[in-house]
Amino acid sequence: MSTPLIIIIVLAIILILMYNSLVAKKNQVENIFASVDTQLKKRYDLIPNLVASVSKYMEHEKSILEDITKLRSEANKPNISDKEKINLDAKISKALGSIMIAVENYPDLKANENVMHLQRSLNEVESQIAAARRAYNQAVTDYNNALEMIPTNIMANAMGYRPKDVFVISENERQNVNVSELFAK
Amino acid sequence: MKTISELTDFYYNTLYPVLQKLEEERKNIKKRIISVAILYTLIIFGVFFAILGHFNFEAFIYVGIFYVATLASIYRYLISDYTSDFKAKIIAPLIYEIDKNLNYLPKLHIPTTEFNHSQLFINRPDRVSGNDYVRGKIDDIEIAFSDFHAEKKYKDSKGRESWETIFQGLFIISDFHKEFHGRTIILPDTAQSLFGNLIGSWLQANNFSRNELIKMDNVAFEKEFVVYGTDQIEARYILTHTLMQKLLNYKKKTKHPIYVSFIGGKIYMAIEYNDDMFEPSIFHSLLEYKIAMKYVATLHLAIGIVEELKLNQKLWSKV
Numbered sequence: 496m497s498t499p500l501i502i503i504i505v506l507a508i509i510l511i512l513m514y515n516s517l518v519a520k521k522n523q524v525e526n527i528f529a530s531v532d533t534q535l536k537k538r539y540d541l542i543p544n545l546v547a548s549v550s551k552y553m554e555h556e557k558s559i560l561e562d563i564t565k566l567r568s569e570a571n572k573p574n575i576s577d578k579e580k581i582n583l584d585a586k587i588s589k590a591l592g593s594i595m596i597a598v599e600n601y602p603d604l605k606a607n608e609n610v611m612h613l614q615r616s617l618n619e620v621e622s623q624i625a626a627a628r629r630a631y632n633q634a635v636t637d638y639n640n641a642l643e644m645i646p647t648n649i650m651a652n653a654m655g656y657r658p659k660d661v662f663v664i665s666e667n668e669r670q671n672v673n674v675s676e677l678f679a680k
Numbered sequence: 681m682k683t684i685s686e687l688t689d690f691y692y693n694t695l696y697p698v699l700q701k702l703e704e705e706r707k708n709i710k711k712r713i714i715s716v717a718i719l720y721t722l723i724i725f726g727v728f729f730a731i732l733g734h735f736n737f738e739a740f741i742y743v744g745i746f747y748v749a750t751l752a753s754i755y756r757y758l759i760s761d762y763t764s765d766f767k768a769k770i771i772a773p774l775i776y777e778i779d780k781n782l783n784y785l786p787k788l789h790i791p792t793t794e795f796n797h798s799q800l801f802i803n804r805p806d807r808v809s810g811n812d813y814v815r816g817k818i819d820d821i822e823i824a825f826s827d828f829h830a831e832k833k834y835k836d837s838k839g840r841e842s843w844e845t846i847f848q849g850l851f852i853i854s855d856f857h858k859e860f861h862g863r864t865i866i867l868p869d870t871a872q873s874l875f876g877n878l879i880g881s882w883l884q885a886n887n888f889s890r891n892e893l894i895k896m897d898n899v900a901f902e903k904e905f906v907v908y909g910t911d912q913i914e915a916r917y918i919l920t921h922t923l924m925q926k927l928l929n930y931k932k933k934t935k936h937p938i939y940v941s942f943i944g945g946k947i948y949m950a951i952e953y954n955d956d957m958f959e960p961s962i963f964h965s966l967l968e969y970k971i972a973m974k975y976v977a978t979l980h981l982a983i984g985i986v987e988e989l990k991l992n993q994k995l996w997s998k999v
Contacts, residue, residue: 530913626917633895634912 513650520638524659527634528577531627531662535570535584538620542567542591545613549594552604556597563590581662584624591617632661681818681987682778687976690777691770692967698769702762703966709762710962716754721747759962766960767812774975775814778983782816789813789826790851798853798948799865800939801846802889805830810851812958818983819992825852825982827957828950849936849953852982856918856947857991862910863891864918866927866940869906898924904931918942926989934981949985 546560553560569575570583595614598604605611639658641647682690691699724747728740767786775784789810796804808830815824828851831843872880885893890908894915901924909915919927931938939950957978961971986992 527912622920623913623917625920626915627913629897629916630912633897637895 510650513647514654517641517647517651517654517656520634520641521656524631524634524638527627527631531624531631532580534620534624534627535580538587538591538617538624539567539570541613541617541620542587545594545610545617548607548609548613549598549604552601553594553597556594559590559593559597563587563594566590578660581660585663628662635659635661681984682980684973684977684980687774687777687980688972691774691972691976694777695770695773699966702766702769702960705762705765706960706962706966709759713755713758713962716758717751720751720754759960762962763960766966767958770960770966771812771958771975771979774979775983778979779816779818781818782814782983785813785815787811787813790824790828790853792830794853794948795828795830795847795851797943798851798941798950799863799943800867800941800948800950801830803832803846805846806833807831807843811956814982818986821855821857821986821991823852823854823983823986825850827851829956845954847939847950847952848955850951850957850978850982852949852951852985854947854949854985854991856942856945857993858918859945860914860918860942862914864894864907864909864911864915864942865890866905866907866919868937868939869902869904871906872903896924897921901925901928904928923989930985930988947989947991951981 542563546564550557550560566583566587570580570587575583595617598610598614638656642651642656642658724743728743764786771786772784775782789808790813792805792808795801795808808828810826810828813824813826815822817823827849829848830846832846834842834844836842869880871883874880875883884906887893887908891910892908892912894907894909894912896902896905896907896916896919898921905927907915907919927938927940934951937952939952941948958975960966961968964971966972
């Protein structure tokens with residue numbers, strides 16, 4: 496075999512490997528985002544139940560409850576982009592957080608079996624979401640790295656890949672939710 | 681749970697009369713061992729010089745091996761009573777002092793099936809040994825641990841057997857408080873510390889004997905450990921930032937390599953001491969602080985895993 500032919504074959508193999516690794520990284524991101532999405536949906540499903548059980552007591556927090564119901568219906572719309580989903584998730588997390596803090600002000604509510612159960616389910620879903628988000632961020636970081644690093648960046652450019660956004664993980668989410676402390680109050 | 685200093689107090693105060701008696705026994709045994717060893721060595725040397733010149737070089741190697749092996753079994757025979765005395769009178773009370781609900785079985789060890797089930801070590805052992813099996817419930821959390829020594833048999837081209845240690849140290853099993861379905865395995869990060877970040881992480885990503893590599897978002901944790909698992913999300917569900925920090929602290933406390941896996945609702949932990957723990961000291965005094973601390977701290981560490989990793993917080997779906 497002649498030398499130029501060997502060089503061409505080696506080059507072709509390198510290109511194929513680069514192409515495949517980029518596709519794998521992109522699919523990994525999409526794959527994990529799908530799991531994030533499932534977890535987010537699980538949380539959205541808990542919202543109506545939560546709103547229904549706390550609205551009787553919460554007179555002053557009506558606006559938060561309305562907000563969160565609105566956010567939920569927005570999140571449930573079909574055809575929203577991943578970026579919008581990420582934004583909506585941040586808003587809903589914030590709203591849910593303030594509802595949970597408000598619950599502390601109502602002793603009846605805090606002792607309510609249903610609310611306690613909801614709180615536990617929410618915490619469970621939250622920790623699932625936190626895990627899914629971290630997995631997503633890692634997949635996106637791997638993908639974005641490949642997009643910016645030599646030599647895969649040239650290939651990625653030719654394939655028209657664009658960098659993706661990561662979830663912003665707030666500082667208090669980095670700590671585990673401690674339910675026993677919540678209940679101990 | 682009792683603190684290390686409380687346990688040390690217990691060791692030196694409550695156990696003091698027993699310790700003194702054992703200390704006498706230890707001194708006698710030490711003397712006996714030394715005299716027997718000297719006598720035996722002299723006999724072997726006598727025989728050795730008598731047959732010198734009649735045999736070739738290889739025979740001497742066999743004599744050497746025979747000498748070491750018999751000396752070891754004589755040693756084991758001489759200390760066997762003292763060892764069981766020590767375990768019944770010192771180690772057992774220490775364990776019950778930590779928690780009354782624990783069972784102590786000095787002659788048994790963790791079942792081999794559990795060791796294999798942990799998937800911490802790829803090689804299946806051909807021979808296992810161990811002792812000091814402790815099991816029971818702490819805060820309703822099932823826990824078991826023991827000394828464990830797993831070895832694999834190798835044969836070279838000449839058919840000679842040799843045994844290589846897969847793992848020796850403390851093996852701990854406990855219930856885990858979160859529900860999961862896959863496998864998550866945490867190993868000491870040898871590749872990255874040996875070959876540096878770039879080559880090391882490439883090697884880790886291409887470890888065919890393990891599942892997918894899972895990169896964790898805690899720099900200190902990533903530096904110490906490498907994580908493999910069947911599910912990227914589940915691994916992070918188990919390994920929260922809090923738990924990663926706790927495992928790092930635990931690693932710092934043990935000062936030995938640790939292997940951790942999460943399989944079938946349980947946490948498996950192997951601490952590689954390369955030594956048999958909870959054995960009585962022969963050549964050092966039992967009253968020495970360093971010796972006492974070895975027993976107390978190791979027990980505290982093994983039983984403390986429940987509290988240390990907050991395994992008793994059953995908050996989530998698993999009720």
